Amino acid sequence: MTDQAKLQATVRERLGSRYSRRVRDAGGLPAIVYGHGETPLPIQVDAHSTIREFHKGHKLFQLEVEGVKADGEQYVLLKDLQYDHLGTNIVHCDFARVDLNERVETRVALHYIGDAKGLGSAGAIMMHPLEVLEIECLITNMPEHIDVDVSGMDVGDILHASDVKLPLDTMVLMTDPEAIIAQIVVQAEAEAEGEEAEVGATGAEPEVVGKKTDDDSHGDS
Amino acid sequence: MPPYKIPKRVKHRKEFRRARDRKATKGNFVAFGEFGLQSLEQCWLKSNCIEAGRIAAQHYLKREGKLFIRVFPDKPVSKKPLETRMGKGKADIDYWAARVREGTVLFELAGVSEARAKEAMVRVAMKMPVRCRFIKRRLSV
Numbered sequence: 001m002t003d004q005a006k007l008q009a010t011v012r013e014r015l016g017s018r019y020s021r022r023v024r025d026a027g028g029l030p031a032i033v034y035g036h037g038e039t040p041l042p043i044q045v046d047a048h049s050t051i052r053e054f055h056k057g058h059k060l061f062q063l064e065v066e067g068v069k070a071d072g073e074q075y076v077l078l079k080d081l082q083y084d085h086l087g088t089n090i091v092h093c094d095f096a097r098v099d100l101n102e103r104v105e106t107r108v109a110l111h112y113i114g115d116a117k118g119l120g121s122a123g124a125i126m127m128h129p130l131e132v133l134e135i136e137c138l139i140t141n142m143p144e145h146i147d148v149d150v151s152g153m154d155v156g157d158i159l160h161a162s163d164v165k166l167p168l169d170t171m172v173l174m175t176d177p178e179a180i181i182a183q184i185v186v187q188a189e190a191e192a193e194g195e196e197a198e199v200g201a202t203g204a205e206p207e208v209v210g211k212k213t214d215d216d217s218h219g220d221s
Numbered sequence: 222m223p224p225y226k227i228p229k230r231v232k233h234r235k236e237f238r239r240a241r242d243r244k245a246t247k248g249n250f251v252a253f254g255e256f257g258l259q260s261l262e263q264c265w266l267k268s269n270c271i272e273a274g275r276i277a278a279q280h281y282l283k284r285e286g287k288l289f290i291r292v293f294p295d296k297p298v299s300k301k302p303l304e305t306r307m308g309k310g311k312a313d314i315d316y317w318a319a320r321v322r323e324g325t326v327l328f329e330l331a332g333v334s335e336a337r338a339k340e341a342m343v344r345v346a347m348k349m350p351v352r353c354r355f356i357k358r359r360l361s362v
């Protein structure tokens with residue numbers, strides 16, 4: 001189960017893209033804390049350590065905001081990440097205030113364990129259409145990841161979301177049970193060649209939707 | 222000459238050039254595979270470049286893994302013939318292109334190791350008319 005990492009934060013007094021950019025330049029990460037009927041609080045955290053925690057799979061944090069008096073310990077759940085235009089650098093994150101006794105809906109990453117025996121066949125690859133599962137659980141029971149054993153999978157086998165054994169019985173699967181999380185497919189030779197079947201030859205023109213015949217459209221010319 | 226992809230049906234035969242200098246707000250992360258090739262510049266990517274990239278990847282990977290092509294050449298680009306006076310209407314279509322913006326993911330790979338994917342993408346990037354970089358699937362919440 002997930003342990004609570006600690007986050008040290010300071011309140012952002014000045015808001016807007018210009019000041020957020022200055023925060024990022026100084027090694028900070030702009031963030032917002034909301035929820036539980038309280039006023040949203042714009043904060044900034046240390047970018048390097050926070051993003052490292054995100055990559056470890058941590059989502060639940062014990063938040064200490066400098067200069068803000070909280071009644072007891074404040075816990076927040078990572079709700080959203082914003083990326084830059086290249087989609088790689090995190091530029092902002094959202095935290096929701098949570099109580100340790102409440103149930104939350106969250107996404108948990110899947111870790112695939114074992115070498116599937118079907119991958120020995122020529123051209124066989126394992127596809128993962130879904131790499132996260134949405135579950136509802138008590139916040140203290142939230143797993144960092146769920147291990148899925150794929151060692152028994154052969155060519156053509158499909159693993160659905162309902163096949164995953166959740167760590168605790170109290171957890172409820174919110175993802176569609178029929179959703180595919182892993183399957184082993186063989187790249188057919190037809191597929192490699194087949195792409196060219198859809199391809200138009202050079203110089204060929206596509207059909208124009210709703211185009212009338214030449215006699216109808218240019219009757220007077 | 223290898224056949225190139227073009228749309229099967231279009232609403233209009235020719236279209237305006239339109240603005241180009243924008244950043245990608247969608248299609249800018251790895252969505253289907255595990256690794257991807259991302260454009261760092263904008264361009265009109267010709268259909269033959271896409272095909273060249275596909276062939277380069279498949280020759281290297283030898284049908285290992287799965288290649289996803291994330292762009293489709295749906296934009297007709299017209300060009301007047303040489304030594305032609307201006308006017309007399311819009312010229313015939315010269316080629317079909319995909320609108321690529323800064324950040325657009327062009328190709329994705331699944332089912333191969335990172336080292337193999339990187340090598341394959343280097344070969345694909347050589348066929349592209351823009352600067353590209355190798356990216357991995359990003360953190361999702």
